[in-house]
Amino acid sequence: MITTNLLKPFCRLAKQSFAGVLLIPVAAFAIQPAVIKLPAGVKTAEIQRALNSLPTNGGEVVLPPGKIELREPIVLGRDGQILRGAGDATILFVADDANCPAIIMGEPVNRPRQIRNLRVSNVFIDGNRAHQQRECWKLHGEEGCEIRNNGITVQNVTDSTIENVTTARCRSGGLVTTANTRRLTVRGLNSFDNEFDGLACYLTTGSVFTNLYLHDNPGAGISLDLAFDDNVIAHAVLAANDLGIFMRDSRNNQFNDIAIRDSRHFGVFMAQALKPAASGWQAAPETECTNNSFTDLIAEKCGGAAFRINDATCTNNFVSGAKFSGDIHAQLSMALPGLLMVK
Numbered sequence: 001m002i003t004t005n006l007l008k009p010f011c012r013l014a015k016q017s018f019a020g021v022l023l024i025p026v027a028a029f030a031i032q033p034a035v036i037k038l039p040a041g042v043k044t045a046e047i048q049r050a051l052n053s054l055p056t057n058g059g060e061v062v063l064p065p066g067k068i069e070l071r072e073p074i075v076l077g078r079d080g081q082i083l084r085g086a087g088d089a090t091i092l093f094v095a096d097d098a099n100c101p102a103i104i105m106g107e108p109v110n111r112p113r114q115i116r117n118l119r120v121s122n123v124f125i126d127g128n129r130a131h132q133q134r135e136c137w138k139l140h141g142e143e144g145c146e147i148r149n150n151g152i153t154v155q156n157v158t159d160s161t162i163e164n165v166t167t168a169r170c171r172s173g174g175l176v177t178t179a180n181t182r183r184l185t186v187r188g189l190n191s192f193d194n195e196f197d198g199l200a201c202y203l204t205t206g207s208v209f210t211n212l213y214l215h216d217n218p219g220a221g222i223s224l225d226l227a228f229d230d231n232v233i234a235h236a237v238l239a240a241n242d243l244g245i246f247m248r249d250s251r252n253n254q255f256n257d258i259a260i261r262d263s264r265h266f267g268v269f270m271a272q273a274l275k276p277a278a279s280g281w282q283a284a285p286e287t288e289c290t291n292n293s294f295t296d297l298i299a300e301k302c303g304g305a306a307f308r309i310n311d312a313t314c315t316n317n318f319v320s321g322a323k324f325s326g327d328i329h330a331q332l333s334m335a336l337p338g339l340l341m342v343k
Contacts, residue, residue: 127170
């Protein structure tokens with residue numbers, strides 16, 4: 001059973017008489033957003049029906065504490081939808097052989113239209129990756145086949161928020177943003193033991209990622225590619241990943257207060273994308289990393305250099321206030337001398 005608490009507008013109308021006209025405050029007609037509180041034992045289909053039943057001006061679906069087994073993703077596919085749990089006590093567990101993402105923010109199609117003002121908060125996602133057979137949600141040729149089985153997939157979403165979320169053991173990435181995501185705010189992400197990366201961002205601009213703990217991922221703590229431009233990543237700990245930060249095709253980003261520890265390879269790896277050619281692989285035009293700044297970057301106990309720039313086209317990148325294991329210059333690995341400006 002789903003219980004609905006639709007907040008009622010202020011019902012006492014202030015009445016004034018002026019020249020025989022009844023004046024009613026405009027605020028009295030404001031429609032308050034719906035709040036749907038779901039009971040213990042709720043099923044995925046009931047969660048989706050609750051989201052779909054929210055009015056056109058949006059509203060909130062509140063999940064109970066407890067383990068909720070998913071055999072299909074929860075989709076926030078309309079403007080103004082909010083999904084909130086009870087913190088780590090609300091566990092979204094992808095069932096054995098479900099082969100699906102836990103949450104999709106945006107339309108669940110390969111070419112989604114833009115969705116606005118979504119929010120997901122206070123949930124623990126367990127992707128159960130050891131019992132999933134494939135990385136992609138749908139089979140080749142089916143609508144949605146380009147969507148990976150991430151903890152949360154965000155695609156073509158703007159002015160939205162993810163807050164206080166854990167993504168663990170997902171078959172692809174923990175949290176992945178793509179397909180023209182803009183002005184997304186991520187606060188309080190804990191992401192670990194995913195098949196690839198803790199946080200991966202593609203085709204994402206004007207967004208802020210802060211208070212991150214990304215650790216023990218076989219890929220990168222953070223992976224950035226395909227026009228990741230004009231974003232801020234701040235106050236993050238990246239520990240025991242293969243790479244701390246992997247970057248290609250990324251411009252004008254700010255990294256503040258990032259601590260990278262115990263990477264199996266590099267702390268930061270920066271490169272230009274390659275494309276196949278008749279003579280072999282060659283650099284893809286306009287995919288270099290440029291004009292990125294790192295302030296108060298820590299990189300310690302990495303298996304490779306603290307900072308590697310792999311291609312001479314990656315220029316005008318800066319680091320200031322860095323603390324690396326040993327001498328800072330000994331921890332720089334450059335395709336050409338002087339590619340990274342150190343202050």
